Amino acid sequence: MTPRDAAENSRWSDLDRPPLNSVALRRGLVREGGLWSRVDVVPSTGSTNSDLVARANAGEADEGAVLVAEAQTAARGRLDRRWTAPPRSGLFFSVLLRPAEVPMERWGWLPLLTGVAVATALSRTAGVDTALKWPNDLLVTVGAEERKAGGILAERAGADGVVIGVGLNVTLSADELPVPQAGSLLLAGAVNTDRDPLLRAVLRSLEEWYDRWRAASGDPAASGLQATYAAGCATLGRQVRAELPGDRVLRGEATAIDGDGRLVITTAGGEREAVGAGDIVHLRPE
Template structure:
């Protein structure tokens, strides 16, 4: 599917006045600057997946570090474990960025999606005025009616030998009857002070630039950059009894006690063993 630029005529552009289109020109003015990380910001009306599009562009040299691709609607958005991510047009923020941290050892690139989680949660807390938390590895949680709900997710994919494309999806103005599953949430349902997507997107990307610069300056060291400590402080998974559903139909149950230097979740099991989990689906079984 070919992305269509948001500046093109569209008879449905103002079909939902509660959900105005993003201002591509103002976003570029606010984010693209000399010496900054963001090199280009493009907004398209509709595409399958911003991640897939940006990976493809990086592969054939049409995108470089700091490229940002935003879609008003994704028809084939993907979350972790190839789960589908769908939402009404202009009801959320669906964007991908291309990063090439060549000065950081590849062994530390696994921290990039966790770094993005910290940046997204920080930016949303500032701009939307909602309490956010992170479910390991990178679900963004908000509180709706006293319950934690997933309002967003992050997906990282390699792009060639020296690049990583990171996709972010955030439910902004979804109403209760529009939620894909009852356990989902949105910034609006969490009582956000604004659902204006322009300042929300700027806040997340500025926060991501700050954290990325700090992490790169520390050679990708999660402790020196403060990333490991900050992620742990905002992680709703720590202190809980959880079940880790692992590849190969294996599962581990235990208390989530730490995030290690490789970004893995450490579970303390009933038999006294500490098990590191580097990939899998985490189910929160009991509150902290």
């Protein structure tokens, strides 16, 4: 490697995007009696979700393990979509949860819980109103346009674990966006784009919501999760097109989030259907 190559690959090569301070993150998050048991920051990896699932399956990760990457080369979203962003331009991390106190049929709420936690933290720390698109997209407003700034992916890890991955665009500029419909905290006018306090705030918010949900045995109503998610969900009240498994398409108004975390769509004929999987498109008013 030439000196020039080494300089370009240095963790300090982009002074506008300083590296995360792993020591400070551990000091601020890992505490006795708390959820977070370990925080690792790596310069680059294919996918933090894949890595943490592998660690969990190999018995090398406890609940509360957090894996953060400054860059990901093979990040995935729902439906195996690819997620790309320049190094240190966002928050790319995964956490391992083992909600033994919660019946497994309620684990489907974990991605929605994570969305609520992230949106709550960003509102307080970055001053950005983050809306939730069912089931796992994080939306910000750039100008007058609603854009996706992040996403959440949940994967099973062994018989008793779930790995939740979060990808969030923080400092992407307009000319760095992978698609014109994407957004970032910077473009949304965030008052704070320092990734260290943002990540600490998100993980503390996630711990708070996870503890509340577990204490209620995963009951989304008793924990306040169902109502809070509905209040922040940009999908509700909108006309949507649901592209469902089996090439089926359902159109109607998104009217509710049911007790299983499914999106309830009411068709023009008044029929209601709860959708648990599929791709949701927000339709423009006609």
